[in-house]
Amino acid sequence: MTQVETGPSNFIRNIIDDDLKTGKHQSIHTRFPPEPNGYLHIGHAKSICLNFGLAVDYPNALCNLRFDDTNPLKEDADYVAAIQEDVSWLGFKWAGDIHYSSDYFEQLYAYAVELIENEKAYVCELNAEQTREYRGTLTSPGKDSPFRNRPIAESLDLFARMRAGEFEEGSMMLRAKIDMASPNMKMRDPVIYRIRFAHHHQTGDKWCIYPMYDFTHCISDAIEGITHSLCTLEFEDHRPLYDWVLANISIKCKPRQIEFSRLNLQYTLTSKRKLNALVVDKIVDGWDDPRMPTISGMRRRGYPAAAIRDFCQRIGITKQENTVELASLEACVREDLEANAPRAMAVIDPVKVIITNYDEHKTEQLTAPMHPKDESMGTRTLPFSGQIYIDRADFRESANKKYKRLVLGKEVRLRNAYVIKADEVIKDTEGNITEIHCSYDPETLGKNPSDGRKVKGVIHWVDATNNKPAEFRIYDRLFLTENPGAAENVEEVLNPESLIVRHGFVELGLADAVVNDAHQFEREGYFCADNDSNTEHLVFNRTVALRDSWAG
Structure with missing residues (x-):
């Protein structure tokens, strides 16, 4: 045998x-x-x-x-x-x-x-x-x-x-x-x-x-x-x-x-007694809190089962005690989601963009791939009008040449759409930007401008009139120290930014997002709809960032 x-x-x-x-x-x-x-x-x-x-x-x-x-x-x-x-x-x-x-x-x-x-x-x-x-x-x-x-x-x-x-x-x-x-x-x-x-x-x-x-x-x-x-x-x-x-x-x-x-994993508790204390003391919101290292917590956060199996296979079976880097688990999750998660766009910290030379009565239906490397996933439709949202971090009034996003007086490409140029900013009485007024080049849909100018930056967006509002729960590791189990009081080593909640918008096509189904929100990370999500109130959990933000 x-x-x-x-x-x-x-x-x-x-x-x-x-x-x-x-x-x-x-x-x-x-x-x-x-x-x-x-x-x-x-x-x-x-x-x-x-x-x-x-x-x-x-x-x-x-x-x-x-x-x-x-x-x-x-x-x-x-x-x-x-x-x-x-x-x-x-x-x-x-x-x-x-x-x-x-x-x-x-x-x-x-x-x-x-x-x-x-x-x-x-x-x-x-x-x-x-x-x-x-x-x-x-x-x-x-x-x-x-x-x-x-x-x-x-x-x-x-x-x-x-x-x-x-x-x-x-x-x-x-x-x-x-x-x-x-x-x-x-x-x-x-x-x-x-x-x-x-x-x-x-x-x-x-x-x-x-x-x-x-x-x-x-x-x-x-x-x-x-x-x-x-x-x-x-x-x-x-x-x-x-x-x-x-x-x-x-x-x-x-x-x-x-x-x-x-299995000893960095930044992670694997004692049921100590995990139970986190639940009882309401440090987390139950055993399936997406910050918990429980299988149910990882499932709710959006970890694919295949990625966990892959991780367990990679670390192997030995008699030698060691501590595995959390980044190794996250790498397995990214690899799986990169290959299998359909793409979508979401704006987590929105600022409105008014395209002043776009017909205010016009709406287009643009087409984008569900996955850039897997044609079998098909395409999706993106409504586009003269008002869109972009991420606040994707605009600066002035910036150096390394900044490849939208800058006042300069151009950037909207993902799967047109090239726009920032012409003016509107601010409130406290100096906060409330609107960015831009112009667009109607000849640049899906291609570079014909006059030879090069536009290197690409940013994501969501239409301002055809979208779905959403809550985004940005999860990170629960502890700041690699070995939280050694701490006398785990509350002293909690990461205060293990959960940050934002409110923004997603593509209209995600209106019926299924709980636990994975998506890559382009340029933002991998997300899935949470158990709390429904058609009236969409809630998305960040499963993992696009890259290891703790590296180095």
């Missing part, structure tokens, strides 16, 4: 190739196992692309979507739905039905009983403070709980009564009996069940004891027939416990845990 070469080679693929070559496995089975306690972020996208990508690339391979839902205090059905949407949007399909660790609660309980019966687990009554004290430190061994050697029958009875709800939270727990002197703190008789009277989004109030993640995860993998359990490096010291649990219960499947480096 050979690998289908659609993904780049890496050490995990090498392991899989060897396992298939030696016959250890006839096919592979992976899983993506998020805890439904928040929205997925760009770091999860790396794991999604890895696990589901392997299932795409290898013959007869499968990848499960499983929710590791063992902590009802932090989990919610809304997160479950959001995660499913994110995985599907990224372009992946899970094998069969969605799985939940809670599906296996009865089996997990039975395996816990089995550990007790084999003197591999016991009910402990130390409180939280005592448990920490007995656990020891990184430089000193722990000491045995006074309940460690209680009779098997007694632990079985207490564990059954824990399940029946006879004891208060925190009064008892089930611990694995391993080694209190182990140099690996995870192996010092870890807690595998605790009492928690909480409503569960899947099982309701059926259970009042819940298994811990480290006990649940490996057994869930084994029940589902997972061959390669892929996780990030912070779980490396969990692996001995993963293997110990499977070795000490009567389960046939023994998945192999393999760790890879997590």
Whole structure:
């Protein structure tokens, strides 16, 4: 059996190739196992692309979507739905039905009983403070709980009564009996069940004891027939416990845990706890705020799913921890949008231009390509009259030769239209320009002037009488520092210009802009219609600028 070469080679693929070559496995089975306690972020996208990508690339391979839902205090059905949407949007399909660790609660309980019966687990009554004290430190061994050697029958009875709800939270727990002197703190008789009277989004109030993640995860993998359990490096010291649990219960499947480096991205938080704090403290407008590194936030901002997949493939899979430049992600987004986003014109900071020698009763319908390099996209119609809007930054009363836009007394070309010359400015009482009076050359539509003069500058515009008003949300990175996670107070490193709102105009053809559909607003950047947008109030998010404004 050979690998289908659609993904780049890496050490995990090498392991899989060897396992298939030696016959250890006839096919592979992976899983993506998020805890439904928040929205997925760009770091999860790396794991999604890895696990589901392997299932795409290898013959007869499968990848499960499983929710590791063992902590009802932090989990919610809304997160479950959001995660499913994110995985599907990224372009992946899970094998069969969605799985939940809670599906296996009865089996997990039975395996816990089995550990007790084999003197591999016991009910402990130390409180939280005592448990920490007995656990020891990184430089000193722990000491045995006074309940460690209680009779098997007694632990079985207490564990059954824990399940029946006879004891208060925190009064008892089930611990694995391993080694209190182990140099690996995870192996010092870890807690595998605790009492928690909480409503569960899947099982309701059926259970009042819940298994811990480290006990649940490996057994869930084994029940589902997972061959390669892929996780990030912070779980490396969990692996001995993963293997110990499977070795000490009567389960046939023994998945192999393999760790890879997590995605660390500049100017970005990838801690669900810290991202949740941004939402709770209303620093952002929810999990799908376009400044958030969540998949839903990136989707709302206009990031194409293909660009995120491309980014995850480019950064690769290694064991080496590193921090990836945010510019690398943005470059993938630009490449995709440059090739696929239709063009349009929008004026974000408008100033009116009056073309004085244009017939005031006349309106033309000019034609422009939807994409300069892709004729298959067709053309669009641009209304043109004697009054237009241009961007305020595209005019100066005086400027040097490097300024290639409109200057008083000089000419510039309107994109897909005529050459105009600025003749006069009209100002209000405070000296602000309210109108620019120009003249146009009717012989210059789509070509340079016939008298040999050269017009180098080109600016965009929108007709002043045939347009749609729009709100523009100009998004930038949320933090000013490359490693916001290291800040004691993230509010101190927030970028005050992470969101700037402008009001202007777009081409009439964007009146029915579809939410999330991408457009390149010529000379402005890549934008998409926001969730808040409708035909009565158009709202566009800037996905990314035309070039990296932070470079250098």
